Amino acid sequence: MAQAGGVPCPEAAPGQPCVFKLVLLGSSSVGKSSLALRYVKNDFKSLLPTVGCAFFTKEVGSGAASARLEIWDTAGQEKYHSICHLYFRGANAALLVYDITKKDSFLDAQRWLRDLEREAPPGEVVVMLVGNKTDLGGQREVTFQEGKEFAESHRLLFAEASAKLNHQVTEVFSAVVRELLRREERKSQAQTGDRGLALTGAPAGQARCCAH
Numbered sequence: 001m002a003q004a005g006g007v008p009c010p011e012a013a014p015g016q017p018c019v020f021k022l023v024l025l026g027s028s029s030v031g032k033s034s035l036a037l038r039y040v041k042n043d044f045k046s047l048l049p050t051v052g053c054a055f056f057t058k059e060v061g062s063g064a065a066s067a068r069l070e071i072w073d074t075a076g077q078e079k080y081h082s083i084c085h086l087y088f089r090g091a092n093a094a095l096l097v098y099d100i101t102k103k104d105s106f107l108d109a110q111r112w113l114r115d116l117e118r119e120a121p122p123g124e125v126v127v128m129l130v131g132n133k134t135d136l137g138g139q140r141e142v143t144f145q146e147g148k149e150f151a152e153s154h155r156l157l158f159a160e161a162s163a164k165l166n167h168q169v170t171e172v173f174s175a176v177v178r179e180l181l182r183r184e185e186r187k188s189q190a191q192t193g194d195r196g197l198a199l200t201g202a203p204a205g206q207a208r209c210c211a212h
């Protein structure tokens with residue numbers, strides 16, 4: 001049984017990381033692609049709006065304490081809305097992103113969360129609400145407290161970040177991975193008394209280990 005973060009990862013071959021699917025969702029121009037680019041390549045540059053979906057992978061940790069994040073960056077533009085939900089299927093985690101200088105993008109977060117929950121019942125997916133663009137604090141339209149209260153009322157993780165300044169970006173993804181590994185550990189403990197069940201495969205929506 002492979003380990004991820006010291007956590008037994010059911011189904012994984014020895015030395016293979018757990019694989020988690022994470023989707024980025026939120027309205028257009030909130031900075032989803034920029035957060036992914038900053039996290040995966042430590043880069044920030046002018047980007048064209050995403051068409052459909054972009055895909056990144058990132059190894060987290062190393063050796064016996066590793067996991068692989070498959071990051072699906074969905075398009076926020078309305079014209080792609082109908083296809084975006086297809087990418088939510090099988091997600092283990094989601095970053096629900098808004099722009100702290102755009103109240104509308106914060107109000108839209110509710111709708112994106114509903115769309116996600118249509119594909120995965122609440123509680124199955126680790127969701128983190130992220131208020132991006134803290135470098136533009138002078139133009140802020142959404143307070144930290146408003147973000148925090150929204151997150152608490154929906155049982156989401158919460159952070160503010162700036163892809164531009166590389167502020168809190170790694171911390172956001174790390175917090176999600178930590179929570180995913182915690183859940184794997186709990187699942188693994190629950191399966192300890194029933195090894196047969198542990199070998200039959202994870203139900204949809206759970207972490208897929210060693211998928212290629």
Ligand SMILES: Nc1nc2c(ncn2[C@@H]2O[C@H](COP(=O)(O)OP(=O)(O)OP(=O)(O)O)[C@@H](O)[C@H]2O)c(=O)[nH]1
Pocket residue numbers: 026027028029030031032033034035045046047048049050051074075076077132133134135136161162163164165
């Ligand atoms: N000031 C500032 N600008 C940012 C930040 N993150 C992204 N941007 C800018 O916001 C604009 C939109 O960023 P994207 O990353 O393309 O946004 P997106 O959410 O992926 O947009 P869609 O692909 O249309 O869904 C770009 O001009 C970015 O340079 C940030 O932290 N601070």
